[in-house]
Amino acid sequence: MMTRMTTPVTTLSLKSLELAVCIGWLAPEQQQKQTLLADIDLIFSEPPAACISDHLEDTVCYAMLVEKIREMVGNKIYYLIEHLTYDIYQLLKQQLPPSTQISVCVTKHPNVPGLNGGACFRYGDTSSW
Numbered sequence: 001m002m003t004r005m006t007t008p009v010t011t012l013s014l015k016s017l018e019l020a021v022c023i024g025w026l027a028p029e030q031q032q033k034q035t036l037l038a039d040i041d042l043i044f045s046e047p048p049a050a051c052i053s054d055h056l057e058d059t060v061c062y063a064m065l066v067e068k069i070r071e072m073v074g075n076k077i078y079y080l081i082e083h084l085t086y087d088i089y090q091l092l093k094q095q096l097p098p099s100t101q102i103s104v105c106v107t108k109h110p111n112v113p114g115l116n117g118g119a120c121f122r123y124g125d126t127s128s129w
Contacts, residue, residue, distance in 0.1 A: 010047040014040040014062055019070060023078040023108065030077050037107045037118075038069070038088060043126060045099035065095060081106045085123045101125040 017040065020033040042060060050059035072091055078084045085106040092102050103124030110119060 007045075008047055010044045010051070012042040012044070012060060012062065014038070014066065017066060017069070019073050019106075021073050021078060021084060022076070023081070023084060025079055030079075034108070036081070036084070038085075039105040039107075040065075040088070040092070041101075041103040041124075041126075042092070042096065043101040043103070045097075045101075060096065065092065068095065081108050081119065081121045082123075085121045089123045 017038040019036050019038055021036050022030045022033055023036065024030045024034075048059040050056070068091060069088055072087065073084065076087075078087075085104050088106070089102055089104045092104070096102070101124070103122065103126050105120050105122045107118045107120040109115075112119075
């Protein structure tokens with residue numbers, strides 16, 4: 001009997017990434033940056049070579065991704081977390097190999113009485129949330 005080898009599932013997760021964003025439906029809300037949180041999962045089709053080599057150039061540099069995300073959201077005004085989440089997803093799609101599955105969740109803590117955990121919008125390639 002032949003045993004079939006399976007490729008391990010590998011994921012890089014960025015948790016509670018703080019983003020300073022001008023966001024809100026009304027102009028006064030957009031005037032002052034708010035801190036939103038982003039959770040990002042990158043699911044690789046093949047384990048990064050860095051699993052074996054232990055070299056930075058053999059993996060995704062998450063510091064560079066964070067810098068690019070912050071630069072993008074810092075230069076734009078958003079009305080909705082849906083559009084912000086979509087923009088982050090699109091930016092990551094441009095930076096990563098096409099086979100990488102991406103999941104982005106952005107959480108905003110609006111001034112809504114009783115909404116203690118905030119509002120979160122998810123956008124991505126996977127339904128395994």
